[in-house]
Amino acid sequence: MKIPFAITLDVGSSRANHTGSWRVERPVYVDRLPPCNNACPAGENIQAWLYEAESGNYEAAWHKLVEENPLPAIMGRVCFHPCETACNRVQVDEAVGINAVERFLGDLALENGWTLPDAGPDTGKRILVIGAGPAGLSATYHLRRLGHQVRLVDSAPRLGGMMRYGIPAYRLPRAVLDAEIARVIAMGVEVQLGHVVHDVEQERRDGKFDAVFLAVGAQLGKRVDIPAGDSSRVIDAVNFLHQVAEDDPPLLGRRVVIYGGGDTAFDAARTARRLGATDAVIVYRRNRERMGASGEEFEQALGEGVTVRWLSTINKFDGDRIVLEKMQLNSEGFPEPTGEFEELDADSLVLALGQDTDLSLLEHADDVTVRDGAVQVLDSMMASSTGIFAGGDAVPAERTATVAVGHGKRAAHSIDNFVMGSDAQVKERHELASFERLNTWYYADAPRTERPELERVRRQTNFEEVIGGLTPDNALFEARRCMSCGNCFECDNCFGVCPDNSVIKLGEGMRYEFNYDFCKGCGICVTECPCGAIDMIPERN
Amino acid sequence: MTSQRVHFYQVGSFAVGNRLLNEEERTIQAQADRTNSIDSGHRACQGCGEALGARYALDAAMRATNGQVVAVNATGCLEVFSTPYPETSWRIPWLHSLFGNAPAVATGVAAALRAKGKKDVRVVAQAGDGGTVDIGFGCLSGMFERNDDVLFICYDNEGYMNTGVQRSGATPPAARTATTEAVGPEPGNVFGQGKDVPRIAMAHDIPYVATATVADLHDLERKVERAMEFHGARYLHVLVPCPLGWGSPSSETIHIARLAQESGLFPVFEAEYGVVTSVSHIRRPVPVEEYLSRQRRFNHLFGANPRPDIVAHLQAMADENIARYGLIAPEMEHSS
Numbered sequence: 097m098k099i100p101f102a103i104t105l106d107v108g109s110s111r112a113n114h115t116g117s118w119r120v121e122r123p124v125y126v127d128r129l130p131p132c133n134n135a136c137p138a139g140e141n142i143q144a145w146l147y148e149a150e151s152g153n154y155e156a157a158w159h160k161l162v163e164e165n166p167l168p169a170i171m172g173r174v175c176f177h178p179c180e181t182a183c184n185r186v187q188v189d190e191a192v193g194i195n196a197v198e199r200f201l202g203d204l205a206l207e208n209g210w211t212l213p214d215a216g217p218d219t220g221k222r223i224l225v226i227g228a229g230p231a232g233l234s235a236t237y238h239l240r241r242l243g244h245q246v247r248l249v250d251s252a253p254r255l256g257g258m259m260r261y262g263i264p265a266y267r268l269p270r271a272v273l274d275a276e277i278a279r280v281i282a283m284g285v286e287v288q289l290g291h292v293v294h295d296v297e298q299e300r301r302d303g304k305f306d307a308v309f310l311a312v313g314a315q316l317g318k319r320v321d322i323p324a325g326d327s328s329r330v331i332d333a334v335n336f337l338h339q340v341a342e343d344d345p346p347l348l349g350r351r352v353v354i355y356g357g358g359d360t361a362f363d364a365a366r367t368a369r370r371l372g373a374t375d376a377v378i379v380y381r382r383n384r385e386r387m388g389a390s391g392e393e394f395e396q397a398l399g400e401g402v403t404v405r406w407l408s409t410i411n412k413f414d415g416d417r418i419v420l421e422k423m424q425l426n427s428e429g430f431p432e433p434t435g436e437f438e439e440l441d442a443d444s445l446v447l448a449l450g451q452d453t454d455l456s457l458l459e460h461a462d463d464v465t466v467r468d469g470a471v472q473v474l475d476s477m478m479a480s481s482t483g484i485f486a487g488g489d490a491v492p493a494e495r496t497a498t499v500a501v502g503h504g505k506r507a508a509h510s511i512d513n514f515v516m517g518s519d520a521q522v523k524e525r526h527e528l529a530s531f532e533r534l535n536t537w538y539y540a541d542a543p544r545t546e547r548p549e550l551e552r553v554r555r556q557t558n559f560e561e562v563i564g565g566l567t568p569d570n571a572l573f574e575a576r577r578c579m580s581c582g583n584c585f586e587c588d589n590c591f592g593v594c595p596d597n598s599v600i601k602l603g604e605g606m607r608y609e610f611n612y613d614f615c616k617g618c619g620i621c622v623t624e625c626p627c628g629a630i631d632m633i634p635e636r637n
Numbered sequence: 638m639t640s641q642r643v644h645f646y647q648v649g650s651f652a653v654g655n656r657l658l659n660e661e662e663r664t665i666q667a668q669a670d671r672t673n674s675i676d677s678g679h680r681a682c683q684g685c686g687e688a689l690g691a692r693y694a695l696d697a698a699m700r701a702t703n704g705q706v707v708a709v710n711a712t713g714c715l716e717v718f719s720t721p722y723p724e725t726s727w728r729i730p731w732l733h734s735l736f737g738n739a740p741a742v743a744t745g746v747a748a749a750l751r752a753k754g755k756k757d758v759r760v761v762a763q764a765g766d767g768g769t770v771d772i773g774f775g776c777l778s779g780m781f782e783r784n785d786d787v788l789f790i791c792y793d794n795e796g797y798m799n800t801g802v803q804r805s806g807a808t809p810p811a812a813r814t815a816t817t818e819a820v821g822p823e824p825g826n827v828f829g830q831g832k833d834v835p836r837i838a839m840a841h842d843i844p845y846v847a848t849a850t851v852a853d854l855h856d857l858e859r860k861v862e863r864a865m866e867f868h869g870a871r872y873l874h875v876l877v878p879c880p881l882g883w884g885s886p887s888s889e890t891i892h893i894a895r896l897a898q899e900s901g902l903f904p905v906f907e908a909e910y911g912v913v914t915s916v917s918h919i920r921r922p923v924p925v926e927e928y929l930s931r932q933r934r935f936n937h938l939f940g941a942n943p944r945p946d947i948v949a950h951l952q953a954m955a956d957e958n959i960a961r962y963g964l965i966a967p968e969m970e971h972s973s
Binding site for chain 1: 646647648649651652653654655656657663664666667669673676677678679680681683684685686688689692719722723724725726854880886887888889890891892895921
C-alpha cells in the first residue's frame, strides 16, 4: 500500500488495542434457582417448562414438566401452589398463574394422548410399592423410568389413594384422575388392588423384593370424645368422603355441622352442601388467621353457602342440637374456654380433626422407627438401611398431594442408589434468584388471567368441577408473564447494550459468551439483564 | 384488552431482542450480523453512553441505506477515542476535519455525492453537544437553513468531557463541572442559560427533528430509519450519559438515561416540518431526585447541606416539559 505524503504508518484497526486489560471485574453468566422451583414440593423445574410454553410449544413444555411429575392435570387442580406464593412477579403485579398453566398442559396432554417417557432398560431389580396414592404413583413412575420392576399394591379397590377417596370430584374430576393414573400404569406396572399388607417383612420376602416403598397415607380419622346421644349421627370426614367417592353417601340430614379447620373440613362441608344440606356449618376452635385450610378453598366454600363458627368447641351433641363453648385466644394464640355456651341445630356431625396412619404392617420391621404415629425417615426418604423407604402422609411432613409426589420422586432415586449400590448425590442447587437481581423495567405490564369460576349457584347442587381451565390464548399469555428469574431467556439485552461489542451471540438456544479481550468490565450488561443471569466477579491478577 | 393479550411477548418491545418476536420486529442491535459501525478496542471510558449511542444510530442508518453511509465527525470524545493515529474503530467511511465545521463538511460531502450522481449514498454528520450546541452551531444553523441532505446527530453528554468536563451550552442547571464549581449560593451551572437545540432546529422548519436516549433502543432505531426516509436537513438529538463527567457508576449508563426520560427532564419526541408529531410517554414516573441523586455532579443538592429549593426548581423544569409535550399518557392521568 502506498502511504500518502507526511503519513508514516499504515492504517490499523482498533482491535489491536485489547481494552480487556482495563478490567478489574468481569461479568460471568450464571444460572440461578428460580423461587418457584425452590418452593415446589414436587421438585418441578417450573421456569424451564414455562420457557417452552412461552413459545407455544406445549408438547415440549409438558415433556419437561413430566420429567419431574407424572400427574400435571391432577396437580393443576389440587396443588396449593407454593410456587405462586414464592413467585417474584408478586412484587411487580401478581404471581404467574403457574398452577393454571400446569393444568392447561396436563389437560392438553390427555386430549392429545401424549405419552410418558418409556420405562428404562430392565435392571432386574424388584421394588414393592405399598399404597397407590400420589406418593406411590410418583415413586412407581420414577422407578419404572430407572428400569426397575414395580409391584404396586393398595388395600382399596381402585388406584389413587386420597386423590380418589379424600378429594371430592368437584375439585378433581374422576376422568382426569383415571387417565393420569392409567398413563403411569401403562409403563408396565404389576398392580394388586384390594390387597392389605399385614407384615411388610413377610411381603418383601415372599415377593423377593430388593426394596420397599411405604406410602400408606393417613387413612384413619381422629376421634375426640364428645358426649353424644345414641341417636346422634357422628361420622369422621375421611369415612364420609370415602363413602361419597364410592357413590354410597351416608344420610346426613339437612343441617350438617363439621368440626375442624383444615382443608378436609372444607371438603366435607362443600360435599355436604352438594348432597343437599341446607346448612353446612364449620365449627373451629381458633380464628381465621390460624385456620389450616387454604385461602382459595375457604373463599370458594363461603361462596357456596358454607358458614363458619370461629372460636368454638363442641361440648355435646344430643341428636338434634349441638352445644358449643365459646373460646378466646390467649397471648400465645392458644384457644382457652370462656365458659359461655351456645346452641346449634344439627342433624349430624362430621369430625375433621386430622388423620392418623395405620402402621401395623411395620410391627415386625424392627429397624424402622415410628414416632408420633409417623415413620421416621432420612432426607433420602430411607426408613431402614435394609431397604425400606417411606413417604407421603405416613412420614412427618405437610400432608398434601404435591409433597407426596415429591417424596415419591426422591424415594425412587434413593431406592435406585440403594439397589444399584451407587452413591450418586443429588446435584447441588444453584443460588436463589432473588427479586433484587431482576430489572423489571423490561417486562411488559400484564395482570394475571383468572380462571373462570363456575356460577356459584350451579355448584351447590352438583359435583361438576368448580374451577375451569385456561383457553390456549390466555395460557400463552399467562406463561409469558414468567420473568424467567435467574435463567437466561435470550432477550439479547447483554448483546445489545455492550458499548464495546464484547458479547458474542452464539445463536438460538446457545446463549452468549463474553469476549474478554475487549470487555472493559463496565457492568452495563449486569444492570440491564432483566432476569439477573449475569454476575460481576473480581478479576484475577 | 383482548387485542393486547395477543400482542403480549414477555419482554414486549422493551428488551433488545426477543425470541418470541418475528425477526423483523427485533432491533438491529439484536442481529448477530449488525454492522458494528464502531468496532471493539476503542478507547472510550467504561460504560460510555456515546460509544453505545453512536453504534446504535449508525448501525440503524447502515441498515436503512443498505450500507451506503458516509459519516462526518466533529472533534470531541467520539472522534478522539475512536481514531488514535494510526488506528481506527470505524468500519464505515468516516471523515474528520475540525471541531466546529462538521455540518459544513457534511454539506460538502453531500454536494460532492450529488455532483458524482451517487444518489444512494447518504451523509450522516455527528458531534457531541460541544460541537453541536456551541462550537459548530453557526455551521449547523446554516446547514438547516439551506436544507442540505444531511442527518445530523448530536450525542449529548451535557459537557466537554474529554478535555476535563467543562460546561457546554447543553449542561443542565445546577450541575457541577470544572468551570461551574459547586460553590457559593448558586452552586453549579446557572439557571436560565443554555440552548434547547431540538427546539431551535424545529424553528428552522426542517423535515425531521427528533430526540432519543440510549435507554430506548427500539425508539432510537425507529427514529434513525424514519430520518433516512426524508431528504433535506434532519436532526437527531440523543442523550448519552457520561459516567466520568456525570459521576455515575459505569454500570448505570442506560439506567440513568431512562431516569432522565422518566423524570421528564429529557423529553423524547419527534417533529416533522416544525410540528411535534409524537412523544414517548412516561411509563413509570419518577421525581427528579431519583435521577439527580445518582450523579456526583449533583451531589451538592443532597447530603449534609441539601438544597431542596434547587431540586424543586429542576422539578419545575421537568413538569414544564411534561406539560409542554404531554409526556403523561391521558389514561395514566385518570388513574393517578
